[in-house]
Amino acid sequence: MRTVKEWDKGKTIPPECKRLMRMTKGRELSPSEQWEHFKMHYDRLELPTGQLVTAQQILTGIALLEIGALTDLEAAGQVLKYARALKKMM
Structure with a gap:
């Protein structure tokens, strides 16, 4: 929870976490271009x-x-x- 609060304060979100969030929201099915x-x-x-x-x-x-x-x-x-x-x- 502390890490997320740091992101809210402006700390950079790692690319892996951004991808995981997109996948969780259904915005990204796969990093493959075939599913873009x-x-x-x-x-x-x-x-x-x-x-x-x-x-x-x-x-x-x-x-x-x-x-x-x-x-x-x-x-x-x-x-x-x-x-x-x-x-x-x-």
Whole structure:
């Protein structure tokens, strides 16, 4: 507690502590650049496109990709939309 009070008084916060605080608040998932624009909002993951998805939606998407169920044009369009958004960020 004393250390935090020192930070409040203006003492420099170590980079490791800043990163830990960002991760705790959901602002940073990983130091890796691949996760740079992803954030957690309570129980949902915010994608770089701004869409909030649940764990179940992510698992469903992975399952659909694994079984090759992307013959539906609408689903393929959504995947392309996210791929383009990710490409712009890289």
